[in-house]
Amino acid sequence: MRDSDMLTCLQMTRRYLLQKSGYGLGACALSTLFQQDCSAVGKGNPLAVRKPHFPARAKSVIYIHLVGAPSHLDLFDFKPELQKRNGELCPDEFFVGKKLAFIRKQPTLLGTPKDPRYEYKKCGQSGIEISNLLPNLQKVADEMCVIKTVTTEQFNHAPAQLHLLTGFGRFGRPSIGSWATYGLGSENQNLPGFVVLITGNVAGAGSSAWGSGFIPSVYQGVEFRSQGDPVLFLSNPKGVSVESRRRIIDSVNRLNQVEYADVADPEIETRINQYEMAYRMQTSVPELMDIESETKQTHELYGTLPGKPSFANNCLLARRLVERGVRFVQLFDSGWDMHSGVFKSLPKKCEQVDRPIAALLKDLKQRGLLDETLVVWSSEFGRTPMAQGTNGMDKVLTVGRDHHKEGFALWMAGGGVKGGHVHGKTDELGYAPVENRVDTHDLNATIMHLLGMDHERLTFKYQGRQYRLTDIFGNVIQEVLS
Secondary structure, three states: OOHHHHHHHHHOOHHHHHHHHHHHHHHHHHHHHHHHHHHHHOOOOOOOOOOOOOOOOOOEEEEEEEOOOOOHHHOOOOOHHHHHOOOOEOOHHHOOOOOOOOOOOOOEEOOOOOOHHHOEEEEOOOOEEEEOOOHHHHOOHHHEEEEEEEEOOOOOHHHHHHHHHHOOOOOOOOOHHHHHHHHHOOOOOOOOOEEEEEEOOOOOOHHHHHOOOOOOHHHOOEEEOOOOOOOOOOOOOOOOOHHHHHHHHHHHHHHHHHHHHHHOOHHHHHHHHHHHHHHHHHHHHHHHHOHHHOOHHHHHHHOOOOOOOOHHHHHHHHHHHHHOOOOEEEEEEOOOOOOOOHHHHHHHHHHHHHHHHHHHHHHHHHOOOHHHEEEEEEOOOEEOOEOEOOOOHHHOOOOEOOEEOOOEEEEEEOOOEOOOEEEOEEOOOOOOEEEOOEEHHHHHHHHHHHOOOOOOOOOEEEOOEEEOOOOOOOOOOHHHEO
């Protein structure tokens, strides 16, 4: 050490040292706090089964999300008055000062076509009204609990998908499936706790709709593909044996464990568990995806096409997943964004999903799984009772419906909800709730309740505050519980 350096050290006071190094010390302290937040999951297997807050009604969830939003007014919420007033200029209160995605000038009202395909029928012993576009769902109406008064804050696809599925209209929050697996783990340690199946493209929120946000990524949804390897790189490369793969994983995980012991980063623990999961999945996933092993009667029930990607195949796979103990299965089906040609496109899309969804409910019930499996049918918002594009029914094949956040319908079945029940009522033109308004936070609080989780207690500390799926909102919809 030079004499000048020695002199500087001797002259340096404690106050001077703290002043000069304060930013560095503060950063170290902040880093420690963040590490404490992020390591809230703790050590051990993050997907191990955990006890719910109270006895659960449902063990698993199959969450069907129709991307783009079907016209609920033409499927589950028939409005004779809207049909009667078709073509009239819409009331000012439906347009003036309202946020609409594409309608720019005051539109006309748009009723359901007077066509046998679109007629509504009272179904089952409960008498729930369902459109003839969904003849198979009409036969299982007594299993369904239809909620007609769901509202959301968002009127564009990505924010609305995020608001529904993560509780917040911007990117960065954990999805509902991630919250469920974080809170409860999974009953199958050879498969992910949260699996995603997709038909078409998921526009808008994309993979954030099943992401884990700021909680450890072991809880994010894992997308299973319908062709090739169900999960990318699941198969061993040519020349790599099972034994070689085992040795590689063991060696990598020993290094990861050394690093985890040093820094306690939960993402390292996630990496260790995911390597192990991937190894076990090499055996369990091919057996799972082999839907050809199902009976001929089952394939006829669902309308499946083994070897070809389809929504029907995904519905059957969803049953196979919950049957094996997977906690949360999310199905996405695109093609429901009908700004034009709604009455031309809707029958085609309904035909694709009606039979397999009804089959899923029947199949779960036959196997004794429906009582412990909650099935949710959802979209990010509804469709307007006003016409977009060409006004009036004279151009029935070109007219469409815009995004609608003020009130729309979805349904649930099994897992502790009342079958054959209708909750809520919209006004005579189907614009907004007049009885039992339901916010999307209420829906999420109810799903968590059915899983045995108190949505106010299921939290994760991040950046110094506690977060939850429902943020500071949400009430369990007691009237829909069986």
